Amino acid sequence: MRFTLEIWRQKNAQDEGRFEVYEVDGISPNTSFLEMLDILNERLIKEGKEPVAFDHDCREGICGSCGLFINGRAHGPLPNITTCRLYMRHFKDGERIVIEPFRAKPFPVIKDLVVDRSALDRIIQKGGYISVNTGSAPDANSIPIPKAVADRAFDYATCIGCGACVAACKNASAMLFVAAKVSHLAMLPQGQPERRQRVKRMVAQMDSEGFGHCSNTGACAVECPAKIPLSAIAQLQRDYIWANLTPDLYAR
Amino acid sequence: MSDILTAPAPAQTRTGISWREGTLLTRNNCPEGELEKRWTRHKDSLRLVAPHNKRKLEVIVVGAGLAGASAAASLGELGYRVKVFVYHNSPRRAHSIAAQGGINAAKNYRNDGDSVWRLFYDTIKGGDFRARESNVYRLAEVSVKIIDHCVAQGIPFAREYGGYLDTRSFGGAQLMRTFYARGQTGQQLLLGAYAALQRQVELGNVQVFYNHDVLDIVVEEGKARGIICRNLITGALHSVPAHAVVLATGGYGNAYYLSTNAKLSNATAIWRACRRGAYFGNPSFVQIHPTCIPQSGEYQSKLTLMSESLRNDGRVWVPRTPGDKRPPHEIPEHQRWYYLEEWYPSFGNLVPRDIASRAAKRVCDMGYGVGPTGRAVYLDFSDAIKRLGKEVIYQRYGNLFEMYEEITGENPWETPMRIYPAVHYTMGGLWVDYNLMTNIEGLYAIGEANFSDHGANRLGASALMQGLADGYFILPYTIGDYLATQLFVKLTTDTAAFREAEKETQQRIDRLLSIQGKRTVDEFHRELGKVLWDECGLSRNAQGLLSAFEQVRALRERFWREVYVPGTGEEFNQNLERALRVADFLELAELMIIDAYHREESCGCHLREEYQTPEGEALRNDEEFAYVAAWEWNGENQPPTLHKEPLKFEFVKPTVRSYK
Amino acid sequence: MRTTVEPVSWLHTSVGRKIIMAATGVFLMTFLVVHLAGNLLLLRADGGAAFNAYAEFMSTNPFIRVLEVFLFAGFVIHIYQGIYFISREKKSRPKGYALNNAGANSSIFSRTMRLSAIVVLVFLIVHLRHFFVEHRLLGSPYTMYDLCKAAFENPWYSLFYVVSMVLLGFHLAHGFYSSFQTLGLILNRRIEAVIKWAGAAFALGVPLGFAIIPLYFLVKTF
Incomplete structure (x- = not known):
């Protein structure tokens, strides 16, 4: 599967921040959303670019670390689910995906998609x-x-x-x-x-x-x-x- | 310690695994006498610290999982000044939270004949007689109080209609002694400990440092004096002094890359302690959990565990014809091979984890495996659904079924789950004495980070028990015995040891960043994981271990030459964090392999193919190997020293572990 | 747990304010019912006799006059809290989302409370000016019925009235359920279902009842 990702990049809390667009291709529908970002990051590192920072840990939906605002919804398009339990099969091939950090005054952005909770x-x-x-x-x-x-x-x-x-x-x-x-x-x-x-x-x-x-x-x-x-x-x-x-x- | 300042020596030309013989470790502070009275008598003999003096003593706790959070909260309640360091963005994220099944306790609420003795016996037998009797008995003894305390904290355990606590059965036991909170027992227990910790924060007894990665332990004159940590947000290094340091950092299963552990779980703190002189106990004892969702592709970042409790009602089978590719519902009953029920009639699907895992591997090796990769077996609930109804099964495992469906896209209500073993827990860890203190004075290791209570195999629902036992009911007593001697020690970081440790840490970071190679940290990690899984996983043999040893050394050497870590050290840099951890895994892996190689017997999780019964069961060698292997690190690419702590069995007689 | 004195009065916390919002909301909803019952008298074909008598009663009865003070207070407090919440909105999320698909997780009514509130407020001001101020304060020579008739026969006014009622319906569609939720009265799923059903009926019925009147007058002019 192929996706166009629009990802919020912000160097640190002081930085203004902006969206950057990335293309990913050859993603299996059984890849989790975070694994898809892993794949993107591996590529960015290889290209000598700064990988995207995001919070994650248990990757089974219980630790509460991950949290991305995907296509206008917290934890993505499905209800009652964490980002790590979201799979790419729930997106359409070729879809444009907008990824933002959780936004609230008490959740200041630390870097990219990582916020302080x-x-x-x-x-x-x-x-x-x-x-x-x-x-x-x-x-x-x-x-x-x-x-x-x-x-x-x-x-x-x-x-x-x-x-x-x-x-x-x-x-x-x-x-x-x-x-x-x-x-x-x-x-x-x-x-x-x-x-x-x-x-x-x-x-x-x-x-x-x-x-x-x-x-x-x-x-x-x-x-x-x-x-x-x-x-x-x-x-x-x-x-x-x-x-x-x-x-x-x-x-x- | 100069070896980290210079480039590591090229991989030694000398092949083969070697080690130095050390001493017999006989001083482990275990009390003598009647087993039942040992802990009580020991507690009474420990030194005390008066309340007004406790305020003057500072303790660092690294990690806030079940063991760390419960210890920090309890120490705070006692009045010590406690500093907790976690690399997470909140102490509630530790991986204890993912434990599903339950927690054992010898409450005998079921009237099924349970007792402290029986829990003790099951645990020591489950560990294949490679744990200390005194420690395990104490664990069984305090298990009872854990449940009391957790209920008082408001943990919503499952209850019967009468309002009393419900229990269920679990692998390795013929009693129903496992307390549970649906499929989220670990979460509930951790949140209880976390809440107790937050209460102490509010009361001003405990300070929690979020986003702080502990990168070294500072040791002066054989005593732990503090830590070096990195603020993950700013990248700044800090030296923090204390009268005692408690490591509660969990296990090192992530050395295998793919495991059921959380992605960030790592061995850095315990490995750095080992490099500072702490002995590492039984590093090769790694539990491989039988009920995990099989790997589906290269991109996979972790494996997901399905609670062992599923085996209470699920039946494990494979088709009777190897390579049978029919969908499971088309395979008639008489063509299904319920191999666990056939091989182990008295325990059936509830055999301990090591046995269930190996059996799955064996049938898959024989060609009976199912699924696209042939590395999976079925876990079937259709009988249980027929017998108990969907409602009951949903009550018991609803969230697990949902999780399975989410990950695989298959509906377990209609088709059997596919499962395969995965690395789950490490019985090995820092060597500790009866007081949970390592051989470095004032350095403690609790929970999964120590080696102590599970021997060569841990029973289900015992990790939560041990973590909380250590944190709530053991360490708070035993640490006082040491702290009582530290009252007049003035805390300072203005010492050579602190300066040196901080400098070394900075150099390690700078070196990683300066390599600027071509390969990512994850590539090395995946490669390391594959070597360990193939040669130091479910079954091991001398030849494979020798080869793994060479591979890991070569890999480590390549890592320090070819890795690319983007970014700088003065910012939030997740790749640097990962690189530091993988660098440590690469060193620890070598010790795991050496340990697996040296132990020329099979026991529990450790199956050496050369030493097994004709039926493929582990063949122990109590004559030669009834000891804890406590390894002392002697420098990079140097043979480690093996200290042996003999295991005396005064109350139980080691038998051949049979679940037939 | 330490027992500390709260730095602010409970009525000034976000939850306290929300409770005030809900309590005044419920009170205003009861007023709507009474008001509607009176207004429906306009539909009686008696040339406005019943309605005028009712209007007379409402403006002279001392008990009603006392209630009127409460009613005004209710409006003022409800509006004041609303303005306070609106003023806070930006503060709790200074930087918004580039893409927010809120439609997927909440009803349009719950997300447009500010808009519906503003429209209803404007309506309220115009409405008061037209009837209350005209009749009560300026001592208009016309009867209440005549005032209404004149207003409703103006298609622009009627249109404004009907649109406002639609927005009032929006406001009630969320407000009714929300008030009960805020007052903690939704004890279980069954009550929740009843409240949601009643809320829908209320949000549909009351504004419809009001809107029928200008439409009735408008149709009669043709």
Whole structure:
């Protein structure tokens, strides 16, 4: 297969950046998108040109490293998939493919298609956990949790932190990311003691990182490789309203 | 260390593999006495550091996978000052995240007769009696607490309708002791450790340095004093001092180029530690996982693992006629050869990984292989779907089925999956004592980076167990014993050792960039991988290993002459990162080959064709090889020194491992 | 987890503002229903008697007058938050995409809330000027019915009115569902389906109800 690639090139954070056009040919339909870029890079290196920088690691859709904005969509033309799990058989022979980095103010470009997503970690730092020290836990089966609840918590817990929700959102909101963690822990009895503080603190951090507001377009859930449902956002909203509108009986 | 300043000597004219005999390693800090009480008694005998003093002690943790993140979080909770270095753009990206199947623990929630002893026994037998009894028993003992802690962290393990934890069976065990979170157990456990780590970051106990590649370990007077790292964004080198250094950098399976490891996984930190004097234990012990998606073309960048748990319900078969090219559904039942069920009736499709992998290779070598390349066998779910229904199978393996379909374009609900073995995990790693400390004082290795607990073969669902055991429940105790002696050591990078290490690292980088050859790093890496896979993979023989040894030396020499690394060292340069890693793989590969050559027996993953039973099973030689091979590096193109740590079996009797 | 006092009031966070947006949105939607019910009286062939009585009631009843204050406040807050969000849009993504195929992952209604809001706002201003200001503040000698009739018989005004109603429909097509989602009321798939269905019905029905009136007057002139 043959493709014309329009790739965003940017030397570093200070550089203006621009698109450059490359042709690749002889690509097997069973090549993954990233392997196609590998092939391009091998050629560029051989030609003495600068290869394209892009993030990747596990290449099986779980580490959340990769993230390209392909033909106007986060992680490319298929819904609920990571870039590394996208195969060239999903493109038409001869197609023109536009490849951009994920764009958002909190995701500054490092080089070419590589962006800094550490803002997401800083949100987790504000409360995306249950404060338990190693060694202090009771027997695992002392806290029975209904299967349906555990399953639901699991659905929310599968977020891979790739930032596609932010990239796809017209407002560059990180709401689905935050909501996934809030909802995961809100489901579980272990998550209750810190529930009020967690949602408030994580939302405050999300704002101060410069993410936009959520306007419920649902683009995030369509692109989310972990299939985090929009019900996570509804759960966050409920928790946020509850945490702010009802009195905290134990607050000093 | 002057050898890296000058060009390496041309490949030695002397052919053949040689090594120097070293000492007997008898000091491994293993306690004596009753097995059940060893860890407890050992803990009680360790030195302690008072809380106000812990604040004065700095620990560097390299890597934030299950072992690294759990260790860093736990050390932070204790009050130590911890600095974590990761080459990823977030500590949540480590490859532990990709573990699918589950985590073993001797909880006996199933009432099926499980116990710490049985988990211990299964693990040591699964490792073909090449691991320490004390370590493995401790692992089984703390496994119980891991599950408790992880549940308290909010990890959504699978549950029964009654709300209690569910378990499933796994290869190499006749009990259901594997806890799981659908097909994403590693992800959930890692995110738990990551969250605990982030909590410590918020509390100010831990600092995480993203995009920092650790390129050398600084050793002064036999003690680890810090690291040299490169900021991958700016390219700047930094010297960082600490009272102790913990390496939690995972395995080196990527030496084979194609493996189930993440693309960035590498051996640089442990290899550099080895070059600084740390012993490397059993480098040739590499696990080859039986259930991976077969390679489909030259361009392929990695192999994808399908969880071993698939073998719980899937049946492995090949057509009874070699070269049968009919599509699988046209092959009638009586013409299908369920070779695992036939060869190993009591374990069937659930034999340990090494056995399943070799069996697949054997049937393919015999010409029964399927698929376009003939290097694959079928994994068939049609019986299980009939018996349990689509719904149940979906619940158990839904994401794996989807993944398979995405990659291959085939629908596993209708046609059996095609699988083939692939490099997956390295049992070998830095040699550590019972305290998880290498022979360099203050340098620790945990998780897959050390050699310790899995012997010559790791059982499924044990890697997660070991990583978390080391990080949550072992290192936080044992490291204090050393740190207690370091209270009055003033941290500084203004020493000859730091200056020298930083200078050497800079020179290594400059040299790579100055070669300006014609070939890419990946070309060398692919070539190295092919040599290792062919000669030091599923089965090995002396002749092949000798040839591999020569090939790797020649390849390394060519690498330093012909490689082309574009760009500069003062910027974000992914090719430079890769070149540094491949350079280290090229050195480590030689040690792997030497180790495989020297071990004239078969055990676990290590099948020497000269030493096998008539049925093709591994033939151990306990008389001569019941030891850990701990290799000391003596310089480039120099024979390494072999130190032997004898393995004493006081509680279990090494038997012929039979899964028949 | 540390318990810290949030630096900003919760109503000033992005989520808090969104909740205000949704709450005022729901309130304004109830107003739309009442307004529509009243307007439909225009269709009664009684020369405007019923409608004028209703208009009289609405402008004199003290309870309604109090509600009117709330209604104005609702509009002002809803619009203010909207302007705030619009002003923020560029800030969270200073550099946009060269190619953005948003149509593949979100509805046109959800992506055109700004456009529909602006059109509805312009309509609201014209509408208020024409009826509310004219009747209530300037003390127009005409009855409310006459004002309406005169306006609707002007094809340009009617066209403007109908187009505005289409855009109001756009706004509601997303706004209805979005409000319930933001208030956290969508608890499960079933409720989600009901809300989406009701939202579609509302977004179609209410603007259609409004738009029928000018069309009715326009047709009558021929």
